Amino acid sequence: MRVFEGLYYVKRNTAMHRLDPRAKLVYVLCITILSTAVFHTALPMIMLFISVIPLAVEGRVLRRLLSTLRGGAMLAAFIFIFNFIGRLWNIGFVSPSSPEFLEALMPSLAMALRFLTLIATFSIFFLTTSPDDFAQALVQMRLPYDYALTFTMAMRFIPTLAREAQIVADAQKSRGLELEKGGFMQRIRNYIPILVPLIVSSFRRAETIADAMESRAFGASKKRSFLYMLRFKLSDTLFSAICIAITAAIIWLRLSSFLPP
Amino acid sequence: MIEVQDLWFRYPESDYVLKGISLEVPRQSYVAILGENGAGKTTLVKHFNGLLKPTRGKVLVCGLDTREHSVASLARRVGLVFQNPDHQLFANTVYEEVAFALKNFGFPEEEVKRRVEAILAELELDRYRDRSPFLLSMGERKRVALASVLCYEPDVLVLDEPTTGQDHKQKEKLAELLQRLVDKGKTVVVVTHDVEFVADHIPISIILSRGQIRGQGKTLELLSNEDLLAETFLFPPQLTAILWKLSKLGLHPAPSVEEVVEAMLQARRQSP
Ligand SMILES: Nc1ncnc2c1ncn2[C@@H]1O[C@H](COP(=O)(O)OP(=O)(O)O)[C@@H](O)[C@H]1O
Ligand SMILES: [Mg+2]
Numbered sequence: 001m002r003v004f005e006g007l008y009y010v011k012r013n014t015a016m017h018r019l020d021p022r023a024k025l026v027y028v029l030c031i032t033i034l035s036t037a038v039f040h041t042a043l044p045m046i047m048l049f050i051s052v053i054p055l056a057v058e059g060r061v062l063r064r065l066l067s068t069l070r071g072g073a074m075l076a077a078f079i080f081i082f083n084f085i086g087r088l089w090n091i092g093f094v095s096p097s098s099p100e101f102l103e104a105l106m107p108s109l110a111m112a113l114r115f116l117t118l119i120a121t122f123s124i125f126f127l128t129t130s131p132d133d134f135a136q137a138l139v140q141m142r143l144p145y146d147y148a149l150t151f152t153m154a155m156r157f158i159p160t161l162a163r164e165a166q167i168v169a170d171a172q173k174s175r176g177l178e179l180e181k182g183g184f185m186q187r188i189r190n191y192i193p194i195l196v197p198l199i200v201s202s203f204r205r206a207e208t209i210a211d212a213m214e215s216r217a218f219g220a221s222k223k224r225s226f227l228y229m230l231r232f233k234l235s236d237t238l239f240s241a242i243c244i245a246i247t248a249a250i251i252w253l254r255l256s257s258f259l260p261p
Numbered sequence: 262m263i264e265v266q267d268l269w270f271r272y273p274e275s276d277y278v279l280k281g282i283s284l285e286v287p288r289q290s291y292v293a294i295l296g297e298n299g300a301g302k303t304t305l306v307k308h309f310n311g312l313l314k315p316t317r318g319k320v321l322v323c324g325l326d327t328r329e330h331s332v333a334s335l336a337r338r339v340g341l342v343f344q345n346p347d348h349q350l351f352a353n354t355v356y357e358e359v360a361f362a363l364k365n366f367g368f369p370e371e372e373v374k375r376r377v378e379a380i381l382a383e384l385e386l387d388r389y390r391d392r393s394p395f396l397l398s399m400g401e402r403k404r405v406a407l408a409s410v411l412c413y414e415p416d417v418l419v420l421d422e423p424t425t426g427q428d429h430k431q432k433e434k435l436a437e438l439l440q441r442l443v444d445k446g447k448t449v450v451v452v453t454h455d456v457e458f459v460a461d462h463i464p465i466s467i468i469l470s471r472g473q474i475r476g477q478g479k480t481l482e483l484l485s486n487e488d489l490l491a492e493t494f495l496f497p498p499q500l501t502a503i504l505w506k507l508s509k510l511g512l513h514p515a516p517s518v519e520e521v522v523e524a525m526l527q528a529r530r531q532s533p
Contacts (some may be wrong), residue, residue, distance in 0.1 A: 069426045081335070082457070086528075106407055109485070164348070167343070167345075167348050168348045168349065170307065170312045170349075171343045171349040172349060173312060173332045173336065173409075174310055174312065174340070174341040174343070175336065175349070175361055175363075175365060175409060175410065176333050176336055176337065176361075176365030176413075177333075177365055178331075178333050192351065193349075193351045193361070196351035197347060197350060200347065200350075200351075200395060201347050204347070254350035
């Protein structure tokens with residue numbers, strides 16, 4: 001469940017938290033472009049990854065970010081291993097000292113690092129943006145309110161779900177369920193007594209919420225009014241401008257081959 | 262049977278939820294753990310079968326340190342019935358649901374069948390045997406959850422808030438059932454904030470508030486301690502409340518039903 005920690009919003013009063021979600025989205029977009037379309041090797045990935053750290057420190061969410069990354073590291077390792085084996089397969093298995101070996105190793109490493117960089121970037125966004133602000137940002141970016149609400153409600157219920165999964169697991173363990181027992185198939189089957197109550201209670205909850213929303217006239221009128229609007233402040237403009245400027249500069253340097261691919 | 266020695270516990274990233282709890286639940290006793298919402302009752306009893314391990318201090322179950330034994334092996338001795346049955350019901354039929362623990366603990370097929378039938382009959386659930394547990398009412402679902410633990414006859418039975426959502430008749434039936442278990446030599450621990458139920462049925466209580474034990478001993482003595490109840494956010498049982506009211510009116514009835522009734526009659530005669 002620790003993986004999810006990177007998705008919960010933690011209420012704090014830092015510059016990162018005060019930034020308009022749209023300004024933070026600009027930042028997320030910049031890093032995404034740089035790490036997927038512009039660079040393809042390990043070194044720039046590491047640089048991009050490191051650039052996320054100061055923002056996490058400023059937003060005082062570094063510890064949570066690290067625990068997300070610990071969860072993501074497993075997946076990153078998979079990505080690395082499958083890539084690496086795939087490439088070795090194509091060139092025929094070569095000795096570790098040959099240059100071909102390095103040629104297979106480095107791009108695989110870059111792939112894994114790219115994944116971690118993206119996780120870190122998105123994680124920072126969600127850690128410092130309240131779901132309500134995010135929904136409001138989506139609405140002001142002309143996304144239909146229903147979609148924005150669906151998304152934020154899903155986010156809102158991740159902690160609830162994680163806590164509930166723990167309770168269900170505890171209840172079943174108290175009745176003698178041992179998750180680690182048996183062969184591979186048995187182990188998968190061991191999770192049924194945990195998944196079923198979780199899914200059933202999620203449906204129950206969804207129904208309750210839907211009833212509660214309808215009884216408060218959700219969807220009764222086409223035009224919603226909002227209690228508050230997000231306003232793009234000077235700091236938001238500055239932050240976005242700096243992100244775009246740096247990204248543009250990096251792309252230019254890359255195109256004129258001053259930077260490695 | 263269960264021994265808790267200076268238990269401190271906190272969840273990751275939280276403050277201490279249990280602060281230096283020491284208590285003993287002797288064999289064959291019938292004990293209530295009372296406390297307001299969020300007092301730490303559930304957290305405490307999750308230590309009784311090793312689901313949670315002490316941050317500091319020790320919990321011994323039948324002399325076994327919970328830190329050194331698996332939940333499965335401790336759960337065989339200490340049956341824990343959770344508050345919300347919906348957190349555990351998963352099987353297609355009530356029968357399967359109740360058989361779950363028995364199968365996990367490796368009971369032979371014949372024995373499983375015998376025990377499930379017996380417990381379903383005892384809890385008046387036999388007519389639902391082949392129904393889906395999800396289609397039952399809340400009170401019935403709670404009974405299925407209870408049956409699914411009772412069936413393997415653990416030495417200690419711990420029930421977390423068994424009376425919530427139950428009507429008066431169901432509560433009385435539950436009380437009878439628990440008393441039968443105690444008479445059979447089982448140890449029963451009831452976690453609750455239902456003061457009335459405890460006053461009526463459970464001889465010994467432990468009062469928990471904000472992660473600390475604030476009183477333990479005879480239920481009726483604890484529940485007539487006005488200061489203790491006020492400090493621990495509990496309401497006195499109605500009878501006690503009546504006694505207090507009467508004594509504030511200058512009447513000092515001794516705590517027997519006849520005398521209370523006498524005092525009330527007297528009060529009524531005095532008022533115009
Ligand atoms: N899984 C958990 N993670 C963090 N805090 C928890 C968790 N479960 C309970 N708590 C906190 O511990 C305290 C005691 O909870 P609990 O033992 O459930 O109390 P009770 O059962 O007496 O109502 C509460 O403040 C609750 O918020
Ligand atoms: Mg509780």
